[in-house]
Structures are given as C-alpha cells and as structure tokens.
Amino acid sequence: MDGLLVEYLVANEVSRVRFPVRAFNMRIVIKVKTNQPKTEIVEKSEVWKVNVKAKPENNKANEEIIKFFSKLFKKRVRIVRGLKIRTKILEIV
Secondary structure (H helix, E strand, C coil), X not given: CCCEEEEEEECCEEEEEEEXXXXXXXXXXXXXXXXXXXXXXXXXXXXXXXXXXXXXXXXHHHXXXXXXXXXXXXXXXXXXXXXXXXXXXXXXX
C-alpha cells in the first residue's frame, strides 16, 4: 500500500496511521499542554491532544512541537495558526 506510515504512542500503545502520498500539504489541529514530563501525543481524534515538555516561554514550546512533528512525519512542519494559544494548526509540507 502506498503512502506514509506514521507510528506514535498514545496512552502507552503504539498507533499506526497511513497517510496517502497526496495528503501532503495537510493540516492537523492540535491542543497543547505544556510543561509535562515528556513530549507525546495523548489522544488522536479530530483535534490531537499533545503534551509538550518545554515551557511556553520564549517560543520554546512551539519549537518543541515543530521538532516533534517533523521527526514523526519526516517532513517539514510549520505552525499556521496559534503561535500564542494552546490550540494550533500545523501544516505538514
């Protein structure tokens, strides 16, 4: 099957999602909880819930989100909306 297979942990269980090749430039909506023990996806639904280890100071949490999702998707990621709020829209390019 063609596409990009992404594996990630949700509540200590491995989840796998296959995105079709044409899915990139895609956008996902995330809700962020900062200053957590580790950076991880907690719940995946229409809005992905993400714990971030970094504090929301000096853009550190946003940088952590971009690094985490870039490694996860092995693609370039940018925050389209929500630089200063908890709910963000990410674009995977």
